[in-house]
Amino acid sequence: MIVLSKRLVSKRIFGACLFLFAFVITTPAAAIEIKRVVSPGGIEAWLVEDHKVPIIALEWAFEGAGASDPKGKEGLANLAARTLDEGAGPYDSQSFAARLQDNAIALGYDAGRDGFGGSLRTLSDRRDEAFELTRLSLAEPRFDAEAVERMRAAVLSSLRRDQADPNYVGRRLFYSTAYPGHPYGDEIRGTLESLPTITPDDLRGFVKNGFGRDRLVVAAAGDISPEDLGRALDHVFGGLPATSANAAIPDVEPKGLGETLVATRPTAQTVMLMGQTGLKRADPDWYAATVMNYVLGGGGFGSRLMEEVREKRGLSYGVYSYLIPMDHSALVMAGGNTVNAKAGQALDIMRQEWKRMADEGVTEEELADAKTYLTGSFPLQLGSTQAIAGILLQVKRDQLGIDYLDRRDAFINGVTQADVQRVAKRLLDPNRLLTVLVGRPEGVTATRTIDGGS
Amino acid sequence: MLPNGPTAPPPWKRPWRRLAAAGVLAFALAGATPAATPAFAAEKGVFFPETFTLSNGMQVVLVTNQRVPVVTHMVWYKVGAADEPRGVSGIAHFLEHLMFKGTEEVPPGAFSRIVAKNGGRDNAFTSWDYTAYFQNVARDRLELVMKMEADRMSNLRLTDQLVYPERDVIIEERRQRIENEPADRIGEQINATLYVHHPYGTPIIGWPQEMATLTREEAESFYKSWYAPNNAVLVVSGDVTAEELKPLAEKYYGSVAARPVPERVRVQEPPISAARRVILRDDEVRQPSIRRNWLAPSYRTDKEGYAYPLQVLSEIMSGGPTSRLYRSLVVEQRIATSAWLGYSPSSWDMTSLAAGASPASGVTMEKLEAALEADIRTLVEKGVTEEEVATAKKRMLAEAAYARDSLTGPAQTLGAAIATGQSIDDVENWPVRIDAVTADQVNAAARAVLGQTNHVTGLLLPLQDKGS
Numbered sequence A: 001m002i003v004l005s006k007r008l009v010s011k012r013i014f015g016a017c018l019f020l021f022a023f024v025i026t027t028p029a030a031a032i033e034i035k036r037v038v039s040p041g042g043i044e045a046w047l048v049e050d051h052k053v054p055i056i057a058l059e060w061a062f063e064g065a066g067a068s069d070p071k072g073k074e075g076l077a078n079l080a081a082r083t084l085d086e087g088a089g090p091y092d093s094q095s096f097a098a099r100l101q102d103n104a105i106a107l108g109y110d111a112g113r114d115g116f117g118g119s120l121r122t123l124s125d126r127r128d129e130a131f132e133l134t135r136l137s138l139a140e141p142r143f144d145a146e147a148v149e150r151m152r153a154a155v156l157s158s159l160r161r162d163q164a165d166p167n168y169v170g171r172r173l174f175y176s177t178a179y180p181g182h183p184y185g186d187e188i189r190g191t192l193e194s195l196p197t198i199t200p201d202d203l204r205g206f207v208k209n210g211f212g213r214d215r216l217v218v219a220a221a222g223d224i225s226p227e228d229l230g231r232a233l234d235h236v237f238g239g240l241p242a243t244s245a246n247a248a249i250p251d252v253e254p255k256g257l258g259e260t261l262v263a264t265r266p267t268a269q270t271v272m273l274m275g276q277t278g279l280k281r282a283d284p285d286w287y288a289a290t291v292m293n294y295v296l297g298g299g300g301f302g303s304r305l306m307e308e309v310r311e312k313r314g315l316s317y318g319v320y321s322y323l324i325p326m327d328h329s330a331l332v333m334a335g336g337n338t339v340n341a342k343a344g345q346a347l348d349i350m351r352q353e354w355k356r357m358a359d360e361g362v363t364e365e366e367l368a369d370a371k372t373y374l375t376g377s378f379p380l381q382l383g384s385t386q387a388i389a390g391i392l393l394q395v396k397r398d399q400l401g402i403d404y405l406d407r408r409d410a411f412i413n414g415v416t417q418a419d420v421q422r423v424a425k426r427l428l429d430p431n432r433l434l435t436v437l438v439g440r441p442e443g444v445t446a447t448r449t450i451d452g453g454s
Numbered sequence B: 001m002l003p004n005g006p007t008a009p010p011p012w013k014r015p016w017r018r019l020a021a022a023g024v025l026a027f028a029l030a031g032a033t034p035a036a037t038p039a040f041a042a043e044k045g046v047f048f049p050e051t052f053t054l055s056n057g058m059q060v061v062l063v064t065n066q067r068v069p070v071v072t073h074m075v076w077y078k079v080g081a082a083d084e085p086r087g088v089s090g091i092a093h094f095l096e097h098l099m100f101k102g103t104e105e106v107p108p109g110a111f112s113r114i115v116a117k118n119g120g121r122d123n124a125f126t127s128w129d130y131t132a133y134f135q136n137v138a139r140d141r142l143e144l145v146m147k148m149e150a151d152r153m154s155n156l157r158l159t160d161q162l163v164y165p166e167r168d169v170i171i172e173e174r175r176q177r178i179e180n181e182p183a184d185r186i187g188e189q190i191n192a193t194l195y196v197h198h199p200y201g202t203p204i205i206g207w208p209q210e211m212a213t214l215t216r217e218e219a220e221s222f223y224k225s226w227y228a229p230n231n232a233v234l235v236v237s238g239d240v241t242a243e244e245l246k247p248l249a250e251k252y253y254g255s256v257a258a259r260p261v262p263e264r265v266r267v268q269e270p271p272i273s274a275a276r277r278v279i280l281r282d283d284e285v286r287q288p289s290i291r292r293n294w295l296a297p298s299y300r301t302d303k304e305g306y307a308y309p310l311q312v313l314s315e316i317m318s319g320g321p322t323s324r325l326y327r328s329l330v331v332e333q334r335i336a337t338s339a340w341l342g343y344s345p346s347s348w349d350m351t352s353l354a355a356g357a358s359p360a361s362g363v364t365m366e367k368l369e370a371a372l373e374a375d376i377r378t379l380v381e382k383g384v385t386e387e388e389v390a391t392a393k394k395r396m397l398a399e400a401a402y403a404r405d406s407l408t409g410p411a412q413t414l415g416a417a418i419a420t421g422q423s424i425d426d427v428e429n430w431p432v433r434i435d436a437v438t439a440d441q442v443n444a445a446a447r448a449v450l451g452q453t454n455h456v457t458g459l460l461l462p463l464q465d466k467g468s
Helices: A015-019 A076-083 A093-102 A124-139 A145-162 A166-178 A200-210 A226-237 A286-298 A304-311 A340-360 A364-376 A385-397 A404-413 A417-427 B016-023 B091-098 B110-117 B139-154 B160-179 B182-194 B216-226 B242-252 B307-318 B324-332 B365-382 B386-400 B409-419 B424-428 B430-435 B439-450
Strands: A003-005 A035-038 A044-049 A055-063 A106-111 A115-123 A216-222 A260-264 A269-277 A319-325 A330-339 A434-439 A448-451 B050-053 B059-064 B070-077 B121-126 B131-138 B232-238 B276-282 B289-296 B336-343 B351-359 B456-462
Touching: A035 A226, A044 A226, A044 A385, A055 A124, A055 A226, A055 A385, A076 A106, A076 A115, A076 A145, A076 A200, A093 A124, A093 A145, A093 B324, A093 B386, A106 A124, A115 A124, A115 A385, A124 A226, A145 A200, A145 B324, A145 B336, A166 A260, A166 A269, A166 A330, A166 A434, A216 A226, A216 A385, A269 A340, A269 B160, A286 A304, A286 A319, A286 A330, A286 A340, A286 A364, A286 A404, A286 A417, A304 A319, A304 A330, A304 A340, A330 A340, A330 B160, A340 A417, A340 A434, A364 A404, A364 A417, A364 B110, B050 B242, B059 B242, B059 B409, B070 B139, B070 B409, B091 B121, B091 B131, B091 B160, B091 B216, B110 B121, B110 B139, B131 B139, B131 B409, B139 B232, B139 B242, B160 B182, B160 B216, B182 B276, B182 B289, B182 B456, B232 B409, B289 B365, B289 B439, B307 B324, B307 B336, B307 B351, B307 B386, B307 B430, B307 B439, B324 B336, B324 B351, B324 B365, B336 B365, B351 B365, B365 B439, B365 B456, B386 B430, B386 B439, B409 B424, B424 B430
Parallel strands: A044 A216, A260 A434, A260 A448, B059 B232, B276 B456
Antiparallel strands: A003 B121, A035 A044, A055 A115, A055 A216, A106 A115, A269 A330, A269 A434, A319 A330, B050 B059, B070 B131, B070 B232, B121 B131, B289 B351, B289 B456, B336 B351
């Protein structure tokens, strides 16, 4: 086993530019050519064609599918995701799994907050088998009672296991407080109470209603031509219903802002989580918020939160901030862990940094550094065939346009200090944070204490 | 844990089902085939690296991959937590943190800031056998990171003001990684019990009472002893050729003077004749689990030729939903919600093979343990079939084809292999050696390792065992 870590960053720093070569970074992302493929049957996908490795990756999503499980059936979409590859068409669970394994095909599904995702990776000489098994899993999943029971037991087991994880307890408490009565407040895997009520017929109904071509978004990468991909799209997805019947999900603002909740747990450290209303992906201020977040706590070493909490005071191994854009809400969040006795101190510093950013924005130098990082590091995400397909899918789902990778740098480089100041003032208010603490924090005034957390 | 850091959950809590595809290669030497060869062929060649040695003895390994104009740059030191003097556990990992505290040319904290400013990402990690530092950057920033990494190989400058706040950070790291979660606490205890005398029983991050007393002088002493170019390996993967890399490596790393480095003297385990049990009861635990570890040979200590057969065995027992343990305990008997067996041969000294499971609802731990033992006994007594071996090998070779489709994976695999005593040739021959494994060899290895009775069993239980 490996202890991964990383340290770093103290305060003054900066004579450091002796090693800086040039400042303008070329944009390797632009080197990637994205093709728009439309199948004979009218299904669109984006493709990065690359024949250097004999691998094909396909990523897809049904927008909105499973984003709202029926009341009392929480966990339905996730259980479907776990069970779709547990037998389909003529193959029962074991023979379906054997066909995947023997051909080194990785097929998986994932129920998300705003949609239902699928993912396929295959060697190109096994692609016919891979596409056929994928088609079967979508069109003719069996949901045999044995497989459903087995997957239900596995999900229940994972839910129980997570209850020993204070990070998980903190996340659950945060979301259930911020979004009571809304699907965003529910645990996507369901609950110990809801899971036993889900039947194979519920799963069949979910697939029938949710997997329509009107909600389908597809991206591909690797060793396949546009023509072959077009044929594959029709084969895999062509038989699905034209339209789906997903429930409409209302927009929602996070609740509980200004509250400080403490869940008492007998742990050595306090887990801290705080957040308030953020920005949706389509917001014109998105890039300014991205820069702001990088400087505040999104940049790992060198961010203000890491500098103040970890480097100067040694209070924490990790402290960070991040943006969560959702289809129907948005959050700006921060979190970290610290020894119980210092929780109050760490929390005060985090709130001070929240205020400092709102009051002062970023310096010219911080702005410049954020831009070179955010533009330069992006291509590092294109490290594998599957990663490329995954990024294409995200760009497509976010409706950013097929030329987005070429334009992304300009959006980031166009951000000004005034933009960051404006968005920081708009978003960051230390008095309106929903704060959740799990552990035995000292020096914290709770507005509500929850015994035992979960 | 950091947002950008690579993470690997311990096998104890690994939900293996989702890892079925990656499982074969999770620890093992990854394999891959170039575009030209059929995907399932067992031919020599995995990453097709180039290698050369600098005049000061530093080895350089390069895997060219020109898909995207980026590179992974790694320096591996052949020293880890198991090389620490007794009483200063955690010093290897502490030094890893302190390596970011600056030199004359790169002030404290500037290293990662410069990398980030240049659009790159950097990090480091420590194991029992090695310590590695890496940066992922655009190809035109390779020279920049080489210059900085070579600089801190011999010019680290530490002060008390830099060292002691960082000691608080590693203590928080320990709390976060281990003390806050019962599953990680029992993992540490199992290790400490399995290795009675060898330093693999000491946690990499250190024991808390020793971490609290680590000093600047001890870190400097460890640095001076082990951090030398002749004890390091440079591994670069990505969009760069040997013609481009060679002059840069000579210029930056080649100018660092070689120094005498201590022999790696590790104590040997004494004969252990007793089975041992470790039980952690904690009020936080809602989902109990069991795990059993047996000592096993690593590639380097493998005198009997068990390492490759044990990898095949691991695929047969645990390589996905059709594997023996999952089929038996989860699908057929419905006694467990998960079941697994894992083996990692990349280790300087011996390693371990482990199996584990979580009970299905209403199943007692006694029943689960008996069922797990029964499957192991069946394996040892009746062995595996030729067909099982053939299928497993086919799967492993096919999975191997994916390994090259990554920027960091090849560098990780090659660096870890060399730091634990393997050669590049060993890595490149992985598919051939796996393909050569026979059922008889698998059975002999299974009997030798799983037949041992001096194993360690770990039970993670709720405070009140309600018999479920």
